[in-house]
Amino acid sequence: MIQGAEAIVDRSEFLGRKALVKTRPGKSYRLPEIDAHIRNIRTRNEARIMRDARNAGVRTPCIYDIDLKECSITMEYIEGRSIKDVLDEEPERADEICVKIGEAVAKLHSAKVCHGDLTTSNMILEDDQVCLIDFSMxxxxxxxxxxxxxxxxxxxxxxxxxxxLEDSFGKLMETYYSHVSDPKAVKRKLTDIKNRCRYT
Ligand SMILES: Nc1ncnc2c1ncn2[C@@H]1O[C@H](COP(=O)(O)OP(=O)(O)OP(=O)(O)O)[C@@H](O)[C@H]1O
Ligand SMILES: [Mg+2]
Structure with a gap:
């Protein structure tokens, strides 16, 4: 069992397949009815965004089951290492992996889907493919x-x-821009956001 920021994940099996159950436990500091409502909405949101991402052609775990009472999602277990670990252990692969991340994020954004927590801990390298996980935000x-x-x-x-790995990150962004329909608008927005953070 791994206890993350908000969720608990457990290995399991679903119809003979390797699975992972992600549960959103209750928070005792919230009123019980409000707590149940929030957990329910977040669970549904996460499953829906995962489905949208998958429909956009991004590799994400298959959803096997959703339990809105327990606020849990049973999904395909992805074999592999987190991209965070791969980049730490094999930095010489950074360029190749960053190009794949750039492609995946471009596909996601082109379908108007945002991930909300794009860190290399929320990406798994499965064989040579980038799989995005943790769509709760x-x-x-x-x-x-x-x-x-x-x-x-x-x-x-x-x-x-x-x-x-700044140069590899540059390749990631280059790949991203070459795959989205209006890279100039995104570049402008990114500059805007950076300036906003600098001056406020
Ligand atoms: N489908 C999966 N296959 C394999 N490992 C997974 C899968 N989903 C999650 N994990 C592992 O469990 C860890 C925690 O899962 P996840 O990132 O979804 O939750 P979290 O960060 O704890 O939760 P949240 O941000 O929603 O509060 C991941 O970093 C990853 O190591
Ligand atoms: Mg996570």
Missing amino acids: GCANAELEDIGVDLRLLERAFSSAHVG
């Missing part, structure tokens, strides 16, 4: 602003977790 019908914030978070997560 994600949103559908993303606006340019959401997309910009998603990229800014990725940039910050990357620069704090992977010092020395």
